[in-house]
Amino acid sequence: MTSLRSDAFVLSRSALTESSWIVCLLTRREGKMRAVAKGARRTKSPFRGALEPLNRVRVEISLREGRDLGTLMSADLEESALDLFGRWPAAGILLAVVEVLDRGLAEHSTEEETYRLVGAVLDSMRSGVSPALAWLYFASWFLRLHGVLGRPGRCAHCGAAKETGHFDAGAGGWICRECARSRLEQGIDVSSATREALGDVFRLSLPGLAARSPGPEALKGLKAVVYLALVSYLGRPLASGDHVSG
Amino acid sequence: MSAFPEPLLRCLEELQKLPGIGPKSAQRILFALLDRGQEPALALARSLESLARSVERCPACRAYRETGRPCLLCEDPRRDRSLLCVVESAADVLLIEATGEYSGLYHVLHGLLSPMRGVHAEHLGVDAIEARLSGGEIREIILATPPTAEGEATASFLASLLAERGAAVSRIAFGMPVGADFQFVDAQTLGRSLSGRKTMAG
Numbered sequence: 001m002t003s004l005r006s007d008a009f010v011l012s013r014s015a016l017t018e019s020s021w022i023v024c025l026l027t028r029r030e031g032k033m034r035a036v037a038k039g040a041r042r043t044k045s046p047f048r049g050a051l052e053p054l055n056r057v058r059v060e061i062s063l064r065e066g067r068d069l070g071t072l073m074s075a076d077l078e079e080s081a082l083d084l085f086g087r088w089p090a091a092g093i094l095l096a097v098v099e100v101l102d103r104g105l106a107e108h109s110t111e112e113e114t115y116r117l118v119g120a121v122l123d124s125m126r127s128g129v130s131p132a133l134a135w136l137y138f139a140s141w142f143l144r145l146h147g148v149l150g151r152p153g154r155c156a157h158c159g160a161a162k163e164t165g166h167f168d169a170g171a172g173g174w175i176c177r178e179c180a181r182s183r184l185e186q187g188i189d190v191s192s193a194t195r196e197a198l199g200d201v202f203r204l205s206l207p208g209l210a211a212r213s214p215g216p217e218a219l220k221g222l223k224a225v226v227y228l229a230l231v232s233y234l235g236r237p238l239a240s241g242d243h244v245s246g
Numbered sequence: 247m248s249a250f251p252e253p254l255l256r257c258l259e260e261l262q263k264l265p266g267i268g269p270k271s272a273q274r275i276l277f278a279l280l281d282r283g284q285e286p287a288l289a290l291a292r293s294l295e296s297l298a299r300s301v302e303r304c305p306a307c308r309a310y311r312e313t314g315r316p317c318l319l320c321e322d323p324r325r326d327r328s329l330l331c332v333v334e335s336a337a338d339v340l341l342i343e344a345t346g347e348y349s350g351l352y353h354v355l356h357g358l359l360s361p362m363r364g365v366h367a368e369h370l371g372v373d374a375i376e377a378r379l380s381g382g383e384i385r386e387i388i389l390a391t392p393p394t395a396e397g398e399a400t401a402s403f404l405a406s407l408l409a410e411r412g413a414a415v416s417r418i419a420f421g422m423p424v425g426a427d428f429q430f431v432d433a434q435t436l437g438r439s440l441s442g443r444k445t446m447a448g
Contacts, residue, residue, distance in 0.1 A: 012362065018266045048432040053395040080434050082398055086417075088406035091359075091399035099362050240361035 004030060004061045004070070007078065009118050010051050011102045015041065023051055023072060025059060026101055026118065031111035035061045035070040047075050053098050054081035054122060068107060084125055092243030093131040097121070097138055099240050104142065104233060117141050124206040133210055135244050136219065139226040140201045148173065149229045151202060152195045155179055165190055167225050169232030188228065194221030254280075306378065308354040308371050309336050319352055326350040328385040330378060330413075332404060334358055334392065342390065350388075353378070358396035359403055370400070372407060379411045386414045393420045393438070 008027040016022045021040045025033050040047045050057050056079040061070040085091045101118070105111060121138045125131060143149035152164045156172030157179035164174035168187025171179065180187065197218035200209055214222075227244065231237050238244065248255060254276065261272035279287045301310050304317035311317040319325070319339070329350025333339060336354050353375050357365040378384055387408055391397035405415045421439030422431055431439075 017268065049393070049434045077432070077434060082393065082395060082434070085395045085398035086402050088399075088402035091402045094395075095359070095361055095399060102362065238361075239364070239366075242361070242366065 001065070002063050003073070004033075004059075004063060006030065006059060006061075007115075008033075008057055008059050009101075009115065010053055010055045010057060010075075011098055012053060013037070013040075013051055021051065022069070023075075024102055025057075025061075026105065026111060026115055027059065027061075028112060028115045031109045031114075032101070032105040032107045033061065033070060034068065034107065035059075035072040037072040037075070040072075047072070048077075049080070049082070050075040050077040052080070052082055052085075054084070054094055054118070055079065056081075056119070056122075079122075081122060084122065089243065090125055090131040090134075092240070093125075093135045096135065096238060096240040096244045099238055100139065100142060100230065100234070104146070104230075113145050114142065117145070120206055124210070127207070129206055129210045132219070132223075133214075134206065136222050136226060137201055137206045137209060139230060139244075140198060140222070143226060143229050143233060144202065146233065148233050149198075149226065150174070151199060152190070157183070165192070165195070167228065169229050173229075188224055190225055191217065191221050193218040194225065197222050198225070303354075306374060307352045308356060308374060309339050309352055324349065327383045329388065330375070330384050330386070331388045331390050332375070333390050334397070334400075338390065348388075351378070351384075355391070355400065358391060358394075359400040360396045367403065370404075372404070375404075375408065376411070379408070379413055382412075384413045386416060388416050388418060390418045 006027040006029040008025040011024040013021040013023045021037045058076045060073040063070045152174040155176040157175040166180035197214040302313045304311045389401040419442045
């Protein structure tokens with residue numbers, strides 16, 4: 001029996017018994033993990049309000065060798081996200097963030113960068129960055145960290161170093177015009193303004209990106225690209241897609 | 247091969263579909279019914295059948311009413327028709343009624359916004375709220391969803407949707423339970439109590 005102490009973001013929870021939950025966490029040290037929170041559904045739960053989605057908590061998880069599911073021993077609330085859920089459209093964006101993390105991360109893979117990304121996005125939303133921009137930043141970086149959405153450059157299909165103005169998730173991402181034509185235009189054409197905005201996402205911090213204030217057309221294009229890439233990565237449409245798509 | 251006859255197993259299976267009832271609870275309920283003899287079990291079966299056949303959702307408030315009969319909540323002339331309280335479930339209506347502090351109308355959402363669990367905006371019956379608002383009588387909508395992420399998201403979604411429909415939108419207060427000691431209240435609840443404080447008449 002080993003014990004893990006780590007900072008974590010709560011992702012989701014599901015009922016295990018009348019009094020317990022299975023909680024899904026994004027831990028800083030061990031990535032996504034699931035643990036049983038005994039007694040968490042009781043009125044006098046030892047976890048109180050700590051296990052709400054996207055709350056930052058300090059957890060202790062007891063792990064048995066050979067078992068994926070740990071037991072949550074303690075969860076101390078470090079920072080609550082409840083106030084952000086009380087603002088629309090921020091709440092809709094957070095529902096989508098939770099879904100991407102919950103469905104898009106493999107268990108027990110190192111996700112230190114994703115952990116820091118979530119923290120940066122929540123901090124920026126608290127300080128007033130637009131939820132729509134925060135979503136694009138989160139989704140673009142999430143996809144990049146998981147090898148899906150790189151900077152436009154070399155054609156992912158033919159390998160040639162030429163302008164890649166077409167995004168086709170099925171062909172590996174950014175592809176050139178000729179390859180787009182040969183693939184019967186399965187992806188979408190992406191304007192140079194959108195590609196530039198994506199470059200800014202990867203170059204600047206979120207507050208820096210907000211200060212630069214990308215144009216609405218560039219953001220619209222970026223929204224379409226990240227949504228297409230996310231659907232391809234997750235293998236199905238986002239259930240919370242209404243809040244973040246087109 | 248099972249030690250129990252088929253009708254018993256079928257009943258066990260049906261009981262376990264109910265919230266909070268696992269295999270052991272289902273067995274306890276089932277054997278208590280069988281031990282009482284035939285008549286109490288048949289009485290329960292008759293009342294369940296009658297429930298299924300003669301109760302429906304009221305199209306206005308989405309709480310339950312007897313099929314084809316006026317809704318006891320919506321049609322009660324003593325109720326304040328300028329107030330609409332939005333709650334997650336029909337059980338919450340009973341809890342709010344038990345406070346004796348509220349005598350307005352209700353809207354039951356039958357869930358909270360949670361795309362991952364398949365609950366989307368169209369499941370919340372927003373059209374029924376809008377139909378009520380277009381009647382012009384509602385002056386205030388009280389959002390009484392729980393203080394959870396889904397409860398807050400649902401309340402903020404409804405507030406944004408209803409903000410420009412002429413009625414005031416309010417959120418129930420959250421904070422210290424009556425009789426609680428400061429030492430045993432978590433920081434989040436205490437923080438909400440402070441931000442939701444009220445001015446006292448001196």
